[in-house]
Amino acid sequence: MTQTTGNPTILLIAGHWLGAWAWDDVLEQLQSTGSPALAMTLPGLDPDDPERAARTLDDQVAAILDALAGNGVSASEPAIVVAHSGANFPVTLLLDQHPELVRRVVWVDSGPVGAESAFAADLPDDLEDLPLPSFDVLAQQASLEGLSAEVLARFRARAVPEPGPVLRQRVELVNDARHRIPTTLVCCSIPSAQLLDLARGGHPMFAEVAGLEHLDVVDLPTGHWPMWSRPRDLAEVIRSAATRTR
Structure with missing residues (x-):
């Protein structure tokens, strides 16, 4: 695999119910070694936004573009975009609309979505948002392995309900160039052999x-939230991915 000596911007985007704060431990690890990394909170997941429940995937893509532009990312200086879990919907749209801005995408227990897919297309129209479910229910959908009681308490305290429009919106994909972007799959709750x-x-x-x-x-065995259960190891995987081209 070809290595490059560049030092691209690394943008971290967490999944449902989470903001930039979810990456604190990983961000500390990356920045301590000089990686130009930052985390962002997607529109709809800022608890201080009075219109947050009305935000859409389009709003989220626009915010990602603003974050990239604000940190000097361009077609000549593309970024490493790290997407965890449900961030795959806006990031897939980003890759479809602006593949030139992404040098590599790193999917953390996640992956690209297909055309016309939606996370919850049948979510009732009158449901404004979807709060974090009980951990008993959540554990039936995603592995909580490696999360301490303290971490779960912080997750519960800081989680923001996911906007209904984000969950219902179907993605429209038209650009096959998204398939040519170098990609790293970080497999945590599902082993890579099974996923492939x-x-x-x-x-x-x-x-x-x-x-x-x-x-x-890359296999990183743990639960669905490796930024909390294995932050040092996840940071190393991201750092390594950022040095690769093909």
């Missing part, structure tokens, strides 16, 4: 992975 089998088999959650032209796969 599902992708090759056309499983709707992973089918897009089969079309990626430049793919690295």
Whole structure:
């Protein structure tokens, strides 16, 4: 695999219910070694935004573009974009609309979504947002492995309900260039061998992975929130991915 000596901007984007704060431990690790990393809170997940429940995926993509531009990212200086979990919807749209701005995408227990997909298309129109469910319910959907009682308490205290429009909106994808962006899959709650089998088999959650032209796969066994359960190791994976081209 080709190595490069560049030092690109690394943008960290967390999944549902989470803001930039979710990356604090990873960000500390990255910045301590000189990596130009930053984390952002997507529109709809800022508790101080009075209009947050009305935010859309389009708003989130626009905010990601603003964050990139504000940190000197351009077609000649593209960024490393790190997307965790449900951040895959706005980041997939970003890759489709502006592939030139992304040097590599790192999916953390996540992956690209397919055309016309939505996280919860059947969510009732009158439901403004979706709060963090009980941990008993959440554990049936995603692994909580490695999360202490203290971490879970912080998750509960700081979680922001996910906007309904974000969950209902279907993504429109038109640009096959998104498949050519170098990609790193960080597999945490699902081993990489199983994930790749599902992708090759056309499983709707992973089918897009089969079309990626430049793919690295890293196993980081833990639960669905490795930024809390294995922050040092995750930071090292991200740092290594940022030095690679193909």
